[in-house]
Amino acid sequence: MRAACILTAMVVAWLIPAGAAAQPRITRIEFTPATVEEGGGVWVALLGTGTCTYSIDFGDGQKEKRTKDLPDRMRHVFEGQDAYEVVARGEAPCEGVARAKLDVRPITQGIWAIKAEPSAATDMPGVTITVEGKGTCTVLIDFGDGKDQKVEGALPARVTHTYASTGSYDLVARTEAPCRGEARARVDVR
Numbered sequence: 001m002r003a004a005c006i007l008t009a010m011v012v013a014w015l016i017p018a019g020a021a022a023q024p025r026i027t028r029i030e031f032t033p034a035t036v037e038e039g040g041g042v043w044v045a046l047l048g049t050g051t052c053t054y055s056i057d058f059g060d061g062q063k064e065k066r067t068k069d070l071p072d073r074m075r076h077v078f079e080g081q082d083a084y085e086v087v088a089r090g091e092a093p094c095e096g097v098a099r100a101k102l103d104v105r106p107i108t109q110g111i112w113a114i115k116a117e118p119s120a121a122t123d124m125p126g127v128t129i130t131v132e133g134k135g136t137c138t139v140l141i142d143f144g145d146g147k148d149q150k151v152e153g154a155l156p157a158r159v160t161h162t163y164a165s166t167g168s169y170d171l172v173a174r175t176e177a178p179c180r181g182e183a184r185a186r187v188d189v190r
Helices: 002-015
Strands: 027-033 044-050 051-057 063-069 070-074 081-090 095-103 110-118 126-134 136-142 148-154 157-162 169-174 182-189
Touching: 027 051, 027 095, 044 051, 044 081, 044 095, 044 148, 044 157, 063 070, 070 169, 110 136, 110 169, 110 182, 126 169, 126 182, 136 157
Parallel strands: none
Antiparallel strands: 027 044, 044 070, 051 063, 051 081, 081 095, 110 126, 126 157, 136 148, 136 169, 169 182
């Protein structure tokens, strides 16, 4: 069985010409709020690779066709307070369809951002994490290194975390009902 896997890998490598570009592909959509100084609305990031022609449907009756190198970022203002399904579809030769739901309603109880800053110097690299939000919530923080922590109480909330080694980590904070929201950030520990 192992020899078959090695042979398959060698055949695949032989069939792909050296220097050939990977197929352009759409992989996912991410959202971040735009500040008032930026004009408000939402930053929509379409992630993927290569140069793609794609159409994006914002779910609010507005559509747009774009040809851009991925990842691509655009600002969109949703006029009403509602939940929207945003869909991006690649046109050949760009592959992929990405869908994401966006809830554009004021958060009376929940989170909207997570930030990380270096902690005081210790033997191990550490960060102070601030969960931005409003209300009293239960928030589960995934530190991206296999560890997580549940935080309960008034927002914004602060916690510290020590990483066992340097590297890049994806932080994710999710609320439990009745609170709303999810926030993500990348942390580079050096």
